Amino acid sequence: MDFNSLGLLPCITENLAELGLTRPTPIQTKAIPHAMEGRDILGLAQTGTGKTAAFGLPLLTAIAREQGKPEPKTVRGLVLAPTRELAKQIVENLQAYAKGTHMRVGLVVGGASINAQVNRLARGTDVLVATPGRLIDLLDRRAVTLSQTRFLVLDEADQMLDLGFIHALRRIATLLPQTRQTMLFSATMPKLMAEIAGSYLTDPVRVETAPPGKPADKIEQSVHFIAQGEKTALLIEHLDAHRADPAIVFARTKHGSERLMKNLLAAGYAAVAVHGNKSQGQRDRAIREFREGEAMVLVATDVAARGIDIPGIRYVYNYDLPNVADNYVHRIGRTARAGRDGTAIAYCAPAEMGELRDIQKLLGKELPVSGGTVWSGGASAEQGAGKPKGNGRRGNGGRRRGGKPAGGGERKGNGQRAEAAKPAAQPSSGKAKPARGNRRNARGRGKARAA
Incomplete structure (x- = not known):
């Protein structure tokens, strides 16, 4: 199988060829045909196996076939990512795939000028890649609306949960149309992911190329x-x-x-x-x-x-x-x-x-x-x-x-010296590990800020 047989826009397959991409990876081979049919996707694959193209290529093809331009402040397709670095990487890939299609691929993340992002969103966006926190800020300013967003992608959703974005995801979900295509991709499948999949996906096709959490064999x-x-x-x-x-x-x-x-x-x-x-x-x-x-x-x-x-x-x-x-x-x-x-x-x-x-x-x-x-x-x-x-x-x-x-x-x-060393005279019973609970609680409060 090659990309030409997947029903993508010819200009997109030409861009892929210029990038040296002619044959899809296993996760792309399994996910793209279902995505092209409009099905919701739950994709599980090892990191580095091409998940961005697995959701990006059918997303761009579907949006490119829609008539007209997006209305001011609207978004046709939304991709949520947990970190700025990942969001920027996704945008770079999507822009390379979409070269020559005149589609607007936008990026909104923290650490950048929110006013500049407001101005760009005012023209309307075909595909918006965002971190949840900054998107919430822009929604609060009424700089963007999701009422016409018919495509949603959650990339590395497990890390979004780990970073404490669950409440932001739930709020964003209430602003999206119920009739939409949703794709969720990740390399691991923690238990809380079942709740997210049940809330966001409708009759999804599950595609995976390796057991969740398994690193690359090489x-x-x-x-x-x-x-x-x-x-x-x-x-x-x-x-x-x-x-x-x-x-x-x-x-x-x-x-x-x-x-x-x-x-x-x-x-x-x-x-x-x-x-x-x-x-x-x-x-x-x-x-x-x-x-x-x-x-x-x-x-x-x-x-x-x-x-x-x-x-x-x-x-x-x-x-x-x-x-x-x-x-x-x-x-x-x-x-x-x-x-x-x-x-x-x-x-x-x-x-x-x-x-x-x-x-x-x-x-x-x-x-x-x-x-x-x-x-x-x-x-x-x-x-x-x-x-x-x-x-x-x-x-x-x-x-x-x-x-x-x-x-x-x-x-x-x-890496700091402990405030008070525990005496070694009392051996552990094995029922509890000292200070781990406190460390976990502190980690949970600080993860979203660290990103």
Whole structure:
């Protein structure tokens, strides 16, 4: 099968050929025919397998066949994405597919001038790509109306739920016509997704190319057990082994990402950072420098876990393990894109054993160990039960510094020293994990702001 056999507009297939795209990927082969028939779609596929074209090509074809131009402030097709980076990537792809069709593809995200966005929306938009928060702001200003929106796409809907956009999605849904075509695409399928699918989709066709949460087969994954304070030195050792190859390094927090980026700069690496404390212009500039090879290392939080599509990335490092196991799949999906090979290495400190177990449960297998020795005990490092097996050197799981528990007495997640260390004299009963509930509650309140 090729794109010419899918019923797309001839000018769109010509654009695809110019882009070097002649044969659809498996998710495109399965989704596009149903989408062209007007069916609602629930699409599940690994990241990097072409989901944007799977919904974008039939969306553009359907809108291009409508008569006339969109009325002022109206939107014909709406694509919602969880992050600015992903939204911008979708717009770039759709504009490339639609070249020569005279369709207006617009972008509205936070961090950019809302007045300029209001002015652009006043003319009417064929396809609008938006983050939920900024779209709500524009709806409140009555700068846009969704009363004539006949096509809706939710891309990476699971991350929208994870970032706390569920209430924004519900509000947006009430403003859309009941008669519409809706397509929902994601790489993972958390339980809450069933509620979203039931609320937005009508008699959907479910298409999937791999079990939800399964990363690409061509990614070589491994884990290295290392003390938190020694991760930077190990990262530099690994980066030294492939200085000519770009790499993405994922950290957990905004401040931690910025600090790590500065440490890499001091070590002689051309490094840039992308996180929630950066302005949109700074984030765009960092990604552009990384894409064009001016920077060889991109340090990022999960804000970039789904918004970077650069085929040449061969290495992804999980400097900090993600708090949500699904995000691990999206992080490592930045490599091995479009059928290429890739390598993903995770660094695991004593306090991150819980995250590692969650990731391995999601994957259905244990990650191969590339260095160090598995931290013994089920309790967190704050309880003093994170002492590794082996001789205590970094290559055998890291060492304990200054007589403190493994991990250097650091609180998991923010890299700051714990306010009060728990005494190690009282062993854990295994019924509860200290402080995890509080950390989860804090994460839930802060995720939407971090994006």
